[in-house]
Amino acid sequence: MTFTHAAFYRAMNLGHRGSPVRAELETALLEAGARAVRSFQTNGTVLLDLGDAPDDDAADRVVRDAAPRLAERSAYTHVALVRSLGDVAAAIDGDPFALTRDERTYRETLTFVDGGEPLPVDLPWTDPRDLLDLVAARPGVVLGVVRGGPGSGGDPNSAVERFTGGVASTRTLGTVRRLLAAAARA
Structure with missing residues (x-):
């Protein structure tokens, strides 16, 4: 796996009301096109492996396409902010x-x-x-x-x-x- 991006979900607390459980979050991102994901804590921090298209647009698209799945399965409707790991490290x-x-x-x-x-x-x-x-x-x-x-x-x-x-x-x-x-x- 080569993780290139992270998604920082707003107001997410895995397993709590209005938030998905870990499996729902990871499945939604995989179904939306990520090659691999790793939910990194219960606060909605997720590593993303985008496969052959590891650019910012692909990362944004995966997170955007996962949003309706999360809303349907767990009623989570907040946003995620997506950053390349290079940008995170530079910060x-x-x-x-x-x-x-x-x-x-x-x-x-x-x-x-x-x-x-x-x-x-x-x-x-x-x-x-x-x-x-x-x-x-x-x-x-x-x-x-x-x-x-x-x-x-x-x-x-x-x-x-x-x-x-x-x-x-x-x-x-x-x-x-x-x-x-x-x-x-x-």
């Missing part, structure tokens, strides 16, 4: 969080965004409650640092959607690193 090249990481850091995040306008704030930007820094913007992704603990921290997904008017889906830096490592081992 975290080096240590983009080095200047903002401190003892209050709870999570370092990547918020994938499609549509909308560019961020209208200068980066780094800190929310008024000092619970979120948006530290860098790369094509299709905004990097953030969340402070506070579970349920009390900043929300990069909401901030990016509010600022851009686009659709976003956020993953932690740890998830993204594990995703890239899994793709490299496949």
Whole structure:
């Protein structure tokens, strides 16, 4: 298998109401034309092997064609944001969080965004409650640092959607690193 792309589903929690189970998600993507898929966690992060056509258009088409199957089988109707693994790796090249990481850091995040306008704030930007820094913007992704603990921290997904008017889906830096490592081992 050669995984070349990842799909980051928005608001998916495998096995929960309104979301598919792992087998439904993987089957829908295979039926839509992927050669192989690997659902990478319960949060709707999926590796895609597109076979002989591993380009961005093919990846978008597979995810788009899987959407009606997911809606029919599990009532899941949110979107997925598709990125090449090369673009995902480039977003975290080096240590983009080095200047903002401190003892209050709870999570370092990547918020994938499609549509909308560019961020209208200068980066780094800190929310008024000092619970979120948006530290860098790369094509299709905004990097953030969340402070506070579970349920009390900043929300990069909401901030990016509010600022851009686009659709976003956020993953932690740890998830993204594990995703890239899994793709490299496949």
